[in-house]
Amino acid sequence: MQMSSLTLLVCSAVLGFLLLYSILVRRRPEKLPPGPRPWPIVGNLPQLGPKPHQSMAALAQVYGPLMHLKMGFVHVVVAASAAVAQQFLKAHDANFSSRPPNAGAKYVAYNYQDLVFAPYGPRWRLLRKICALHLFSAKALDDFRHVRQEEAGILCGALASAGQMPVRLGQMLNVCATNAISRVMLGRRVVGHGGGGGDEKAEEFKAMVVELMVLAGVFNIGDFIPALEGFDLQGVVAKMKKLHKRFDDFLTAIVDEHKIDGPSRGHVDLLSTLISLKEGDDTQGGKLTDTEIKALLLNLFAAGTDTTSSTVEWVIAELIRHPEILRRAQQELDSVVGRDRFVTESDLPELVYLQAVIKENFRLHPSTPLSLPRIAEESCEINGYHIPKGSTLLVNVWAISRDPEQWTQPLEFRPDRFLAAGEKPNVDVRGNDFQLIPFGAGRRICAGMSLGIRMVQLLTATLVHAFNFDLANGLSPQNLNMDEAYGLTLQRAQPLIVHPNPRLAPHVYHA
Numbered sequence: 001m002q003m004s005s006l007t008l009l010v011c012s013a014v015l016g017f018l019l020l021y022s023i024l025v026r027r028r029p030e031k032l033p034p035g036p037r038p039w040p041i042v043g044n045l046p047q048l049g050p051k052p053h054q055s056m057a058a059l060a061q062v063y064g065p066l067m068h069l070k071m072g073f074v075h076v077v078v079a080a081s082a083a084v085a086q087q088f089l090k091a092h093d094a095n096f097s098s099r100p101p102n103a104g105a106k107y108v109a110y111n112y113q114d115l116v117f118a119p120y121g122p123r124w125r126l127l128r129k130i131c132a133l134h135l136f137s138a139k140a141l142d143d144f145r146h147v148r149q150e151e152a153g154i155l156c157g158a159l160a161s162a163g164q165m166p167v168r169l170g171q172m173l174n175v176c177a178t179n180a181i182s183r184v185m186l187g188r189r190v191v192g193h194g195g196g197g198g199d200e201k202a203e204e205f206k207a208m209v210v211e212l213m214v215l216a217g218v219f220n221i222g223d224f225i226p227a228l229e230g231f232d233l234q235g236v237v238a239k240m241k242k243l244h245k246r247f248d249d250f251l252t253a254i255v256d257e258h259k260i261d262g263p264s265r266g267h268v269d270l271l272s273t274l275i276s277l278k279e280g281d282d283t284q285g286g287k288l289t290d291t292e293i294k295a296l297l298l299n300l301f302a303a304g305t306d307t308t309s310s311t312v313e314w315v316i317a318e319l320i321r322h323p324e325i326l327r328r329a330q331q332e333l334d335s336v337v338g339r340d341r342f343v344t345e346s347d348l349p350e351l352v353y354l355q356a357v358i359k360e361n362f363r364l365h366p367s368t369p370l371s372l373p374r375i376a377e378e379s380c381e382i383n384g385y386h387i388p389k390g391s392t393l394l395v396n397v398w399a400i401s402r403d404p405e406q407w408t409q410p411l412e413f414r415p416d417r418f419l420a421a422g423e424k425p426n427v428d429v430r431g432n433d434f435q436l437i438p439f440g441a442g443r444r445i446c447a448g449m450s451l452g453i454r455m456v457q458l459l460t461a462t463l464v465h466a467f468n469f470d471l472a473n474g475l476s477p478q479n480l481n482m483d484e485a486y487g488l489t490l491q492r493a494q495p496l497i498v499h500p501n502p503r504l505a506p507h508v509y510h511a
């Protein structure tokens, strides 16, 4: 009897200890990365302001390069140094290879049936494979280089005939990038050039792309506070649904048209190729549904036009502000290309200084400053901190490429740093050097990176070679406003308005 009371006592003590231990252990909060204290319900949203990449960079100065924020009810972790970005996008990349749910993916991008928002898995892999094979392989890019060169030539013709009229360079570059992509994908141009000449359908298409970028840049409260999702307080979802309908009508008509006359044209564009893919044909990628085809086309227009045109607009603005760098780039172009023809894509590998100029521009003006968000599939630990399952990951590529620990005089435009004798001779933008990742990195790195780099290089080289630019209204280069406006892509707060002055033989512009 005595023994069994003792046993009971010991057992109760052990159980009591285990219970207390488990309560204490469970109650101890896991250590989240440091960050500013969130407000009730809205969390840190009010602290982000109109330019979240800049506010987050300032917060990282206080809380460090791995920071935790609360946006509504969503945990958000922000990476603001090369080392932290490498942890997420290399060491833990598989865990961060899907994107968080959002209204744009649901209501515009065909309910996640596109490539940009497809959950990481077999369908995403199929879409990437098809793009890699048919659109972005070296062969596919070479097959369509004449299209990009022709469109660059058309842009130069339009600029040369502007006469005394000032031109909005970004807008004209956007028309050029859109047509270069649409000719490859659909076999025809879809937008007219600026001040007129475009048909009704073309103008309609341009208005839709502009609205898409505006809506994609709007912060939608319902994405972060699920209880408010149904209320659509900002009216964003209603606008998305309307826009989706317009895009869908446009794309459905094009797909139907291609189905009827595509075979007779012998697959001269990507859409005809996509339509002709067969079930189970692994060498070609595999079959896509009509919805997947339309969602992919939508992605390529949205992801490939504004990014390219705004990047080139920033480079030209930087070169106008740095005439000595512009002169050096023009000297290189004159010696490689001469003054009797436009630049071609085969000239690009020889333009070493121009490539350094473009890298320096990607460093200071990355076109998606917070990249595209990722989501933590499972909880994990990074640098000793707990990252909860379902957290949104934002990589502040803008802050990383201005980090004074990595870059000397980080706010100066100094292409020389990328030359053989410079401090970063081997650093590239293709996702291997985490200090400079304008295209992201890891599995979900930009699918169109090779095309993006080619287009930015060709358009910049062509403009720098073919024109000198004066600022409109006699503005001096020192007074050019270089402020940023935040949207989905990093736009200039004030568009670049210039007078282009041709510098090549006159016949070149009217070939």
Ligand code: HEM
Pocket: 115, 116, 117, 128, 181, 299, 300, 301, 303, 304, 305, 307, 308, 311, 366, 367, 368, 371, 372, 373, 438, 439, 440, 441, 442, 443, 444, 445, 446, 447, 448, 449, 451, 452, 453, 456
């Ligand atoms: C200056 C040019 C461009 C820049 C700076 C850029 C940047 C980016 C970035 C930062 C991402 C997110 C990567 C990540 O999550 O790590 C991305 C994704 C993507 N980009 Fe680009 N991009 C450019 C041009 C293009 C072009 C020309 C196309 C196609 C026509 C394109 C198609 C895509 C697609 C489809 C994705 C989603 C990939 C996926 O989720 O698997 N981009 N881009």
